[in-house]
Ligand code: NDP
């Protein structure tokens with residue numbers, strides 16, 4: 001059996017009931033196979049892939065807090081510190097009722113390669129909880145965040161591990177987490193990113209993942225003789241990534257006609273109104289039915305179905321495995337020629353294979369959504385020099401980084417004879433830097 005297959009079997013055997021983690025590992029191992037095959041003996045001797053697929057450290061903790069009725073609630077807390085070969089662990093925190101250790105491990109594993117692709121010195125990590133911020137009062141969210149930090153603080157630090165936001169963790173949660181960290185440690189330092197502008201946050205971090213996705217998409221389209229201008233885009237999600245992908249898509253001349261949340265989805269033939277969407281989601285924390293009320297020309301559909309929309313380009317920006325084989329076939333049948341991932345692993349393996357087999361363009365999230373974490377690293381730089389850069393400065397660096405990522409991914413795919421396969425290109429380019437650093441640092 002080849003070394004790659006052996007390691008995959010080992011991962012499945014040692015991490016039972018973690019299908020998302022298996023899926024993420026399977027995709028990466030399958031596509032870096034040509035790199036491993038070149039030097040299989042050495043990689044095997046050094047157990048490099050076993051080390052790469054085993055987190056350096058996994059923290060699981062109890063998070064007790066008191067709800068508004070005086071009832072004590074208990075949630076699970078997680079932080080997986082996956083790989084620090086190229087920098088301190090970096091990656092978001094996800095608060096969502098579906099979160100398990102397997103979810104956090106898949107996200108932490110993806111983060112290793114994504115962070116490597118940014119070209120910045122950040123390792124891979126991820127954390128979170130099965131806590132559901134939906135429907136909770138601000139006081140309840142604060143109580144949970146404070147309790148979560150009461151344990152997390154001893155494991156993180158500006159040169160150790162720097163968490164940020166993800167699903168269910170935005171500016172409000174980062175603020176509560178930061179306040180508690182500072183209170184416990186008496187240290188005002190860059191231990192979280194995505195902070196508010198009044199206490200060390202970076203301009204353009206809020207927009208960065210969505211804007212970065214569109215900068216990457218733009219570069220990919222141009223390299224393939226196409227133009228984003230005038231294209232119809234279907235976006236899923238209605239959160240941080242989706243909102244700013246829609247905004248930047250519109251700024252570059254595309255017509256973005258959909259968004260979705262966990263209850264349903266909106267088709268707006270006139271183009272999604274970002275101001276209305278922000279008011280509904282960022283201010284009111286409401287359902288998309290409220291968007292429909294404010295935009296009578298739009299159509300609200302209950303449940304799933306956003307990928308039945310006729311579009312040129314699809315941008316899944318909600319959650320993992322939200323675009324399956326059937327969706328991919330529907331998109332193709334309706335004339336869609338490109339899928340650019342804003343979320344982490346939103347496309348199933350079968351759907352990805354189908355999309356690529358049809359000659360459609362496909363960008364994996366670890367490349368096209370890397371703008372968020374890249375800008376988090378820029379926030380760390382600003383904090384380190386105790387300065388704040390202008391919006392334009394950060395945005396232009398983000399644009400440059402996303403174009404560089406596209407170029408490196410494209411080059412790596414070509415070099416290994418897989419031109420246009422940006423999944424392989426991203427995994428190979430991300431892997432090479434981390435593997436080199438791991439080799440140089442000995443058996444740790
Ligand atoms: P948000 O919490 O801001 O928004 C998530 C959106 O997706 C919401 O509209 C939510 O619906 C919907 N959603 C979440 N879970 C599900 C589900 N199980 N089924 C259907 N819809 C769902 O998160 P973000 O926008 O920050 O994150 C979206 C994706 O992007 C995630 O995959 C995340 O890992 C990834 N990402 C985020 C980055 C960031 O900087 N924030 C950076 C890189 C990647 P509802 O409103 O009903 O909850």
Ligand code: 2IT
Pocket residue numbers: 090091092093114162163164165166193344369370372373374376
């Ligand atoms: O998936 C991701 O890259 C994020 N949620 C952002 C992580 C970060 O540290 O900014």
